[in-house]
Amino acid sequence: FTPTWLEVQKYVKAELPTADFHLGKLDCYGKRANEDLCEEHEIKLYPTMKLYVNGAFVEEVDIREEQALKDWVKEKAATHAPKAPEPLSSAKISSMISELDVAAAAATNANPNVNKDGHVVHLTEKTFWILTNNTPWFVLAPIWEDLAPELRGFANVGKVDCTAEPALAKHYGVRGYPTLLYLQEPGPATEFKGSRSFQRLKDFAHGFSSKPPFKAIDATGLKTVFDEKEVAFIYLYEENAQAKDALTGFIQTILPLRNLASFYVTPDPAARALLKAPESGTHLIAAKENGQSPLLHSGPYASTVSSREYLRQFVLDNRYPLVPQLGPENQEILSSDKLVVVAILHPGDSHRVDQLNTVRAAARLWKAKEQNEKMHDLVQFTWLNGVT
The missing domain is CATH 3.40.30.10 (Glutaredoxin)
Known part of the structure; x- marks a missing residue:
């Protein structure tokens, strides 16, 4: 069936370039690397073809002949084409x-049932998964006790003794102390990577718990x-x-x-x-x-x-500017597999803005080169204050 599928792909690209219609592939064979997705979408036979519109399942198609499949694609692209919105006053x-x-x-509204006493809850591996389900939690190892009252009504605060709970520490990659994690199901944990001062931790916690999304x-x-x-x-x-x-x-x-x-x-x-x-x-x-x-x-x-995870990853992959300023919050850039170019600027230099714009221009030229030559994302440009 692969040759037919490739011909349909060529057809969509050549004949329907402006249609918001996309062909995708999900590998459900072999090592089952996508086992969860395959089960979620009930893939049992091969090939299975399903049509989704705005992420919602519409129908399954049982067409194998090339021209018939092209005709079906053309029909569905027209049927589900986005309609021009009505003008809004x-x-x-x-x-x-x-x-x-x-x-x-x-x-963002406070919930009186969340952390109503403003106390820290000691979490173990047995209680962790029950208590953190569906409510926002900040977990520190070790905890700064003064943080709990600050988050009364917004988020629970728990602490984990990682020496006694090595499985939890390993699961969340805890290697240094204190480590602050924000947890809210069904999403994964988000770790605070800034300086470890209480004020910074407090600002981080309030940003997650009380800032409008x-x-x-x-x-x-x-x-x-x-x-x-x-x-x-x-x-x-x-x-x-x-x-x-x-x-x-x-x-x-x-x-x-x-x-x-x-x-x-x-x-x-x-x-x-x-x-x-x-x-x-x-x-x-x-x-x-x-x-x-x-x-x-x-x-x-x-x-x-799965849709939420794709969206979340899109945000994480694109949250930095073309040339970000290096700091504790994004220090993982230095440990990535990219070549990192760091421009060290003096904050008091009258030409600092021009210098930063020059770095940005260089970054744009390099990105254009990567795109034109279909190169992997190899280089990350950054800048850093030379005097702190």
């Missing part, structure tokens, strides 16, 4: 932004974001039942990430034009370099665990 956009603000606030904006607000943020994640929202479900999944995904990146949600069609995004549909875009380098997350946007 400024009043409607303002109303939708207000509703989105309410959704953001609801995800996103800000709702219109096109004018987006222009301000471009001016203020080197990297921003823009979620393009439409008002329909499916989009609301996707928004719920999006919020749940970014809750553990809200202290690591800046998220915005916009229902404004004019914002799509600024981002050179599709006219309709749910999309997440990483906007870098004042919006000049938007990167579209290809989805899906369903509320499944």
Whole structure:
């Protein structure tokens, strides 16, 4: 069947270049590296072909003949083509932004049943998995006891004796102390990597537990974001039942990430034009370099665990600017498999801005070279203050 599939791929690329229709492949054979995904999507026979629209299963197709399969693809691309959205009045956009603000606030509201006593809970391997399920937790090893009262109503605080619980320490990769982890199911743990002062830990904890997950904006607000943020994640929202479900999944995904990146949600069609995004549909875009380098997350946007993980990884992969400033929060850059170019700048130098722009220009040229020559992402440009 492989030759037929390859011909269909060529057909889609040549004949349907503007259609938002994509062909993918999931390897469910051999070592079953994708066993969870294969089970989730009920793949039992080979080849199995299924159609998904906006992350939701639509139908399974049992066509093997090349031309018939091409005709089917053409029909489905037309049937499920995104419809151009109806024009929105400024009043409607303002109303939708207000509703989105309410959704953001609801995800941030304090819960009196969470850490109501402001105490630290001692966790063991037996109690850890039960207590941390579906509620936000900060876990330190060892704990700074004063942090617990600061998070009353927002997050539980637990401590783990890693000498007595080596399995937990190994599972979360704890190698140094104190280690601070933010946990909220179903997402993985997020580790604090900044300086170990109490104030920094407190700021980190409050950022995760009380900071709104996103800000709702219109096109004018987006222009301000471009001016203020080197990297921003823009979620393009439409008002329909499916989009609301996707928004719920999006919020749940970014809750553990809200202290690591800046998220915005916009229902404004004019914002799509600024981002050179599709006219309709749910999309997440990483906007870098004042919006000049938007990167579209290809989805899906369903509320499944796998969809959330894809979205989460997209954020983690794109949260740094083209030339990030090196610091404790992103020191893992130095231990990556890339060649790291570090520009050391003097903060008092009157030419510092020009020097940094020169580094950015060099980074752009190199990235263009990598793309043109189809090279692997080999080099990371960074900068560092020479005087601290």
